[in-house]
Amino acid sequence: MGEDVDAQEFSRADRTRHRAKVRQCLDVFARMLAESHFDTQDPMTGLEVEFNLVDDAGDPALKNEEALAAIADPAFQTELGRFNVEINTEPGVLRGGGLSGFESRLRESLNRAEQRSSEVNAHLVMIGILPTLEDTHFEEDALSSNSRYHLLSEQILDARGEDIEIAIDGPDSLRVTTDSIMPEAACTSTQFHVQTTPDEFASHWNASQAIAAVQVALGANSPYLLGRELWHETRIPLFEQATDTRSAELKAQGVRPRVWFGDRWITSVFDLFEENVRFFPALLPVIDPEDPEEVFAAGGVPSLRELRLHNGTVYRWNRPIYDIAHGKPHLRVENRVLGAGPTVVDMIANAAFYFGLVRALARSERPLWSRMSFSAAEENFHSAAKHGIGAQLYWPGFGQVGAAELTLRSLLPLAHEGLESWGVDQAERDHYLGIIEQRCMTGTNGASWFIREVKRHGGDDDRSAALHAALAEYRTRMHTNEPVHTWE
Template structure:
């Protein structure tokens, strides 16, 4: 995000100066977005993939900095917990064969991480939540030993007035937990896609992404277990909201907004309103100032970095997030954050093709669709998709009353596949490329199988012979073996 965090605590006046810089940055961003030609250019896509390091028994191995030290690959970096790593793929043009290019990137990056991990006795697991994770693997000692992560944990605890985080998630089992730091966030690993869009197209593209996220999540779920409990198909969604919640004890009559959010309404104008919303609703956590004055930079005719605004936006975790990037002439993009890591590279590319294709395809009709779906229904869709996966029934806008109408997720995704294909092809993706990716989703629907469903069925089989924790360990070994084969999850046997 452009600024290095080297301290863990801050003084009240630092928060005040930072807030003033945020207000200045919003005014400057408004001027930047109004510049003729700003951000106009070919659409590109990129991705970030998070993963777990595990030992020979499948338990988390907290050695991410040691593994990072064994590679010079600039795509690889650490994440919040010591058993997490992340790969940042290089952006690629959307037109042509982008998923083939990204497949090569995924495979080369993962191969390098696996090589580096092996030098330290570690293996790499790519899944939304590690089935073998234990409470003992978490806690303050699990945080990656870098000031930014400790500062983040300290600042959120400060906002909460040192009250513990309370985790309550109900699925087939229930999890109730109190926790003292943000290390639970490292239990989640995700696949985040980035889509560059022209500023003039941002509002309709962003709203289309919000529409598309729930049905895509339902067919992509891969996180059914946490700390030995069977919870949501995408438990990450419930856990993330609670694991970094800075709200503390509620004050009567005072509305509070969580930093992990699906949003508060349809976007009407463009990216500026999302940045302004993040500044207005959420107090700063990391008040680190850049030496650059955004206003002075504008006066010189340059493009401001807006480091403080980007840093603040990075501490508000919208499931679809607006990004301002000052590099290479500057642009804006949408970060699509809801998808889980895994199960295989092919599955992750298919999920991305569906989400990107629907964002593009639905954007052409979004203005006629939004009146038929109040935003609270879109938010509800997201939560139902996360909880129930393929079994979710989602509300979808219709052109004629009554709208919205309930549609089973499988039926809805089947209906939307042609929309995704058209969105990709119109954007310049070769038709054979689009078909190859979307056919994986189509086969997954026919098999009624996602990563979450395969894991649930496998655990049920293994638990007939093994205690729960042993069964979860055996499940992970089978999961990793099948993932290494490269075959998409709908082809995995239950053996």
């Protein structure tokens, strides 16, 4: 969840002052990168998971406030829709059983939260898009009460100047218009965080961009939206369209979208923050009283709140994060490409694959991105979202190759190598990366399983009944924590 913002209105003068302040923050950030000591002693990793809430019938439960009150755990927070909640796990190191530690803690939290929230008829579901959503759940009254979300919706619609149109083609097609950003709430994700030094940030971000398509292909888990079968990872086009501030005319002029893959490989983390300031007007021009230059000159660590809040409204699939912990600044990559679920063990397997592969590629003597155009990485990304585990991708040394074949032949050994350098022991590497291997061998991930299950339940005749039946089966299997490739 983003930073809380009080309800307010913004004047033209507010925007002028904010632009000056965010540029001041950017200047101070540049000086910090050159002069400050960032926390790099023992790089941490972390993850966040967004959940849907459903009632006993499997329909969306607009009860996140009641559910959070029942769960009574500060690790759980609100998200955009009233049928969403999110958990932020405690960051940790990967060595010494870090991955299995993430799994056990997340599983315990999920079990406890499900037991308590079920008392108010709100059950947690980990899936990229809840397949039982209907048009009414895209209306503004389904927004969470947090004022940040209402402000964002108002600002995005005001910037756009017209309603938002969602248009996605697939086996079915979808055309729908909405007067709020509620379609964004349909997109529930798993987010991985990897801390890095300023010097190594660019290589970690570039590596994350290069492998984003493979992640999406192997982990796709959102094939249905509003009763239609669309892309295997429909979250990708839905999120890109749901927060688009551009009118058709601005799109034709080449104005950059708010949800952005990017347009180049980078050489520094500064490149990304500078692009944010140069290309994107502020959606939330809130001004903090802190003077970052004074704080930095006095030997302190400036919060750079304007720069950070603005960064939170530019929705990169791999987002740069500047943060402060225990009085020290640090940098991390926030990887946002995957949907939630299907099970906790599946998500930790996805995390192991990401952390290991990024580590290996970021430290490679011959960077992958020196052999692949950025446009090829972006084309791969959308092809993977559309076709899932059956996607064909371009890869240096292979040409066009299936995502599963590429993973088995090349990427899994690299992920093992990267995890080993993190200090992950052999048994843990084999366990989690073995799940990725079997997913590739069977051709089964969340999306492919759900499509088959809907067809098994007669989805061609009664789509709504089939979606509800498949979701009921999905929820049962989700709680077994058996990886999705083992689901018959």
